[in-house]
Amino acid sequence: MDLSVFVQLLLPGLTTGCVYALVALGFVLCANVSGVVNFAQGEYVMLGGVVAAFASSQGIALPLAVGLAVLVGGCLGALQERLTLAPVRHAPDFIQITITLGVAVVLRGVALIAFGKDPLSMPGFSGDGVFEIGGAVVALQSLWVWGATALMLAGMFWFLMFTDPGRAVRACSINLQAARLMGVDAERLTLFVFVVAGATAALAGVVVTPIVLANWDAGIAYGLKGFVGAILGSFRSPLVAVLGGLGIGVLESFAAGYVSSGYKDAMVYGVLLAYLLIRGGVFVFGRAALLAR
Amino acid sequence: MRRTFLLAVVAAFALGALPAHAQQEFKIGVIASMSGGFTGPAKDTIDGWQAWQKAHGLPGKKIVVETLDDETNPVSASNAFRRIASDPSINLIYLFIPSNSVMAVKSLASEFKVPIIAGGAADAIGVPADPWLFKVAPAVRDFMTVLTQYAQKKGYKRIASINAADAFGQAEITNLKALAPKTGLQVVAAETFGVEDTNFNAQLTRIRAAKPDLIYNGAAGRAAILTYRAFQQMGFKQPLVVTQAAIGKAFFEALGSPAAADGLMTPMQSGVFGGAAAADSKLYAEMEKALGRTPVYFNTFGFDVGLITEYAVKNSDGSRQGLRDALERIKDLPAVNGPVTYTKEDHTGQNYRSIIMGQLKSGKPVPAN
Numbered sequence: 001m002d003l004s005v006f007v008q009l010l011l012p013g014l015t016t017g018c019v020y021a022l023v024a025l026g027f028v029l030c031a032n033v034s035g036v037v038n039f040a041q042g043e044y045v046m047l048g049g050v051v052a053a054f055a056s057s058q059g060i061a062l063p064l065a066v067g068l069a070v071l072v073g074g075c076l077g078a079l080q081e082r083l084t085l086a087p088v089r090h091a092p093d094f095i096q097i098t099i100t101l102g103v104a105v106v107l108r109g110v111a112l113i114a115f116g117k118d119p120l121s122m123p124g125f126s127g128d129g130v131f132e133i134g135g136a137v138v139a140l141q142s143l144w145v146w147g148a149t150a151l152m153l154a155g156m157f158w159f160l161m162f163t164d165p166g167r168a169v170r171a172c173s174i175n176l177q178a179a180r181l182m183g184v185d186a187e188r189l190t191l192f193v194f195v196v197a198g199a200t201a202a203l204a205g206v207v208v209t210p211i212v213l214a215n216w217d218a219g220i221a222y223g224l225k226g227f228v229g230a231i232l233g234s235f236r237s238p239l240v241a242v243l244g245g246l247g248i249g250v251l252e253s254f255a256a257g258y259v260s261s262g263y264k265d266a267m268v269y270g271v272l273l274a275y276l277l278i279r280g281g282v283f284v285f286g287r288a289a290l291l292a293r
Numbered sequence: 294m295r296r297t298f299l300l301a302v303v304a305a306f307a308l309g310a311l312p313a314h315a316q317q318e319f320k321i322g323v324i325a326s327m328s329g330g331f332t333g334p335a336k337d338t339i340d341g342w343q344a345w346q347k348a349h350g351l352p353g354k355k356i357v358v359e360t361l362d363d364e365t366n367p368v369s370a371s372n373a374f375r376r377i378a379s380d381p382s383i384n385l386i387y388l389f390i391p392s393n394s395v396m397a398v399k400s401l402a403s404e405f406k407v408p409i410i411a412g413g414a415a416d417a418i419g420v421p422a423d424p425w426l427f428k429v430a431p432a433v434r435d436f437m438t439v440l441t442q443y444a445q446k447k448g449y450k451r452i453a454s455i456n457a458a459d460a461f462g463q464a465e466i467t468n469l470k471a472l473a474p475k476t477g478l479q480v481v482a483a484e485t486f487g488v489e490d491t492n493f494n495a496q497l498t499r500i501r502a503a504k505p506d507l508i509y510n511g512a513a514g515r516a517a518i519l520t521y522r523a524f525q526q527m528g529f530k531q532p533l534v535v536t537q538a539a540i541g542k543a544f545f546e547a548l549g550s551p552a553a554a555d556g557l558m559t560p561m562q563s564g565v566f567g568g569a570a571a572a573d574s575k576l577y578a579e580m581e582k583a584l585g586r587t588p589v590y591f592n593t594f595g596f597d598v599g600l601i602t603e604y605a606v607k608n609s610d611g612s613r614q615g616l617r618d619a620l621e622r623i624k625d626l627p628a629v630n631g632p633v634t635y636t637k638e639d640h641t642g643q644n645y646r647s648i649i650m651g652q653l654k655s656g657k658p659v660p661a662n
Contacts, residue, residue, distance in 0.1 A: 117333065256495030
């Protein structure tokens with residue numbers, strides 16, 4: 001296959017990967033501060049999309065629709081933390097994680113009832129046109145997805161590296177107990193991170209909706225692939241999680257294009273499996289040695 | 294105590310409860326997707342069936358309906374079926390649920406021995422035949438038969454197909470591969486996708502590289518919209534045939550207007566075209582009048598379910614066994630979409646004779662030339 005085919009597979013893969021990357025980032029941030037894997041993360045992408053598309057269909061101007069969706073994402077993130085996680089902060093991890101699964105189901109159900117079962121569309125921010133690059137045809141909206149992702153990642157980098165709350169998040173990721181002893185208000189920080197994660201995922205959902213539509217059941221797929229990205233980052237490194245998310249988007253596109261569309265998901269999860277086995281040391285120490293530990 | 298009982302009897306007479314029982318009851322259990330992804334088709338089916346009840350019904354009988362929601366979920370469908378089929382007063386069961394849920398119920402059908410009239414297009418619903426389960430709509434092989442016959446008529450030699458990685462999609466591609474050689478067609482690309490997928494560029498790139506004369510797209514729902522957009526964005530010029538399930542309000546809304554899909558082709562059951570194109574234009578007119586609006590596909594399906602019920606009740610003693618036997622005797626029963634036939638070996642109902650290749654024109658299907 002020639003270069004144009006390569007580019008045709010790469011660029012849309014990157015677009016999808018941007019959403020996975022932002023979901024993965026949300027997973028990592030929440031896990032670092034609260035110690036909880038928030039399985040509702042993908043649902044915020046879905047909610048951002050359906051809220052913005054619905055608002056847009058009601059004649060609300062695009063910037064307002066986008067702002068509304070981000071606000072809803074942030075507020076729901078806060079509500080999730082305050083109402084469902086804060087009361088059980090000292091409960092075992094599996095209870096807290098199960099609660100996030102329950103929240104995901106509730107959010108899906110509410111979206112179905114509120115916005116209906118049909119996919120919602122939204123016009124592209126700069127029209128529904130396409131552009132050609134390297135012989136490949138790409139939707140104009142992809143530029144918005146890439147731009148918004150780059151902007152959010154840059155903002156997140158600045159936040160984590162150059163602000164006090166960001167440093168506190170990093171401190172929590174290194175040692176939550178020690179960070180608390182040093183005066184970090186982990187409870188308040190958890191609330192803040194859930195708001196940021198919800199709003200970021202919602203924005204990702206908004207920018208990608210003109211390309212992929214918004215549907216009440218779309219959150220699961222984003223959540224799962226973002227989760228894989230977060231695993232690649234060991235739920236610790238935001239950078240690796242983002243790269244993992246981007247990589248998964250590109251990998252599934254290449255797998256479908258160069259191997260077979262039927263093996264797309266098998267390859268993505270196969271890579272995850274191989275990564276976990278390698279990381280677990282099964283190829284270095286051998287299975288028997290690991291079992292004996 | 295005795296006085297209370299007498300009062301209750303008097304009250305029952307006063308409320309008219311007893312005259313209602315003067316008519317013989319015919320109790321139908323309905324398992325329908327009242328929530329989840331199949332809600333729209335299920336609701337349309339019920340509307341169509343109610344139109345039949347209004348236009349025909351069962352003279353001399355009072356139809357009593359008990360409905361359970363399967364939540365578009367095969368496990369819930371099985372549970373709902375067990376509950377309804379266990380009720381000895383149920384004469385007949387309708388399944389207005391997707392193919393995979395019908396298949397889940399099929400494995401239980403003979404256990405309860407209640408005649409079932411089911412929706413769903415998967416071939417395996419009707420063949421091999423379960424003695425108690427009767428499908429209505431044509432099978433996937435019938436739609437693929439019409440597609441390959443159309444390709445042959447137009448002189449196309451190379452066909453590409455993109456299908457969902459589910460039972461229905463795989464049945465489509467299996468049938469297409471089996472039927473294509475008989476009409477001089479070569480399947481040059483057979484791509485798959487997951488129903489949750491949002492990026493179809495890889496599949497379409499492979500299809501473009503295969504240089505087909507005709508493309509079949511088996512996507513429904515969101516995938517149908519996204520693939521259609523991707524075909525347009527990537528500049529495909531080949532004629533595109535989509536599955537009947539792809540066409541609907543959401544499809545047109547997402548494209549901007551019904552006219553945006555002009556020229557798109559789809560094999561459809563003849564009832565969808567209405568008027569003279571319907572297999573039985575008299576029945577179609579009755580349905581349209583009772584419905585009070587232009588019917589959509591699943592309305593016609595619901596009406597046909599009613600017609601099949603009507604035949605079975607008229608030609609049996611009304612018992613479960615009697616209804617089942619009457620259903621299996623149906624041969625070329627006139628219906629809106631096309632004649633219905635069952636044999637001991639084949640419980641499919643309608644076949645390729647009820648399908649016409651259609652083409653969209655301002656959102657309305659017209660027979661393709």
